[in-house]
Amino acid sequence: MDGLRRRxxxxxxxxxxxxxxxxVLRHxxxxVPTTGSALDLACGLGGNALWLAERGLEVCAWDLSAVAxxxxxxxxxxxxxIAVAAEVRDLIAHPPAPHSFDLICVVRFLDRGLAPKIAAxxxxxxxxFYETFTREEAGGDGPSDPAFRLAPNELLELFGGLVVRGYREEGRLAVPASALGNLALMVAEKAL
Ligand SMILES: C[S@@+](CC[C@H](N)C(=O)[O-])C[C@H]1O[C@@H](n2cnc3c(N)ncnc32)[C@H](O)[C@@H]1O
Structure with missing residues (x-):
């Protein structure tokens, strides 16, 4: 983990x-609600955390990188x-607690073992709100190792216990200018 953190x-x-x-936030x-608590999980420099906080949410933003x-x-x-509580946190060792957020945003981070804990x-x-790289139309952005990219429809399977409210995975059909060809975007809701 130390090597990953350093990188x-x-x-x-x-x-x-x-x-x-x-x-996924723009589309x-x-x-996106304007009240409640939100987590930007693996937030990096926190562009999504700042945007969610500007909308009125109380935001926690967690990432492994102390620099970020x-x-x-x-x-x-x-x-x-705005309210952003930014914290250095290894999400694999310390995932979010059950029933703790009204909104969770995960962008360009994929750890399949964490999916049930995110839903919980x-x-x-x-x-x-989840967005990450797909294997289809790989090239350009994102990790070169296919293990860190989604198979077709995989995001739907990983979060099968949630109700899908919005989804885009255009792959080779995407208009090049949209820059969506190598991404899956999903909004899904936990049942009341
Ligand atoms: C591709 S970046 C995406 C950052 C941000 N979500 C964005 O879209 O700008 C992936 C992030 O995952 C973080 N990360 C990787 N493994 C992690 C872990 N075990 N716990 C917390 N953060 C982790 C990295 O530090 C990095 O900031």
């Missing part, structure tokens, strides 16, 4: 600002109106 720290040292909100923005978390704290401190961490009626 991510190194990457984030070379990056300045938090990225724009992810496609399904109308489904320090940057996110600084970015959040520049926006006094949603409160009844809670929403999962």
């Amino acid at each position: 991510w720290d190194e990457r984030y040292r070379g990056r300045a600002a938090a990225p724009e909100p992810a496609a 399904f923005a109308h489904l 978390i320090e940057r996110l704290r600084a970015a959040a401190a520049e926006r006094p109106r 961490a949603l409160r009844p009626g809670g929403l999962l």
Whole structure:
């Protein structure tokens, strides 16, 4: 885990600002609530955490990289109106507790063993916004190891206990300019 942490720290040292909100938040923005508690899981520099907090949610943002978390704290401190609790946390060793969030956002992070714990961490009626790389149309962005990319429809299977409210996995049919060809986007709700 230390080697992984060092690699991510190194990457984030070379990056300045938090990225724009992810496609799953932009495309399904109308489904994002404006109150409640949210977790940006494996948040990196926290572009999604900041966006969710700007919408009115109380946001926890967790990541392995201390460099990323320090940057996110600084970015959040520049926006006094918002609430982001950023924390260095190994999510495999310390997953979120059951029934603890109204919304969980996972972007470009995939650990299949964590999926049941993510679903369990949603409160009844809670929403999962998930976006990560697929194997189809691989190339360009994302991990080169196919183990870290989704098989077709895999996100639907991993979270089969939730009700799907929004889904896009366009693969080779995607319009090139959309940059969606190598991504799966899902919004899913935990039953009340
Ligand atoms: C591709 S980045 C995505 C970051 C962010 N979600 C985004 O979209 O900008 C993957 C992130 O997962 C984090 N990560 C990897 N393994 C982790 C673990 N076991 N616990 C917490 N974070 C982890 C890395 O530090 C890195 O920030």
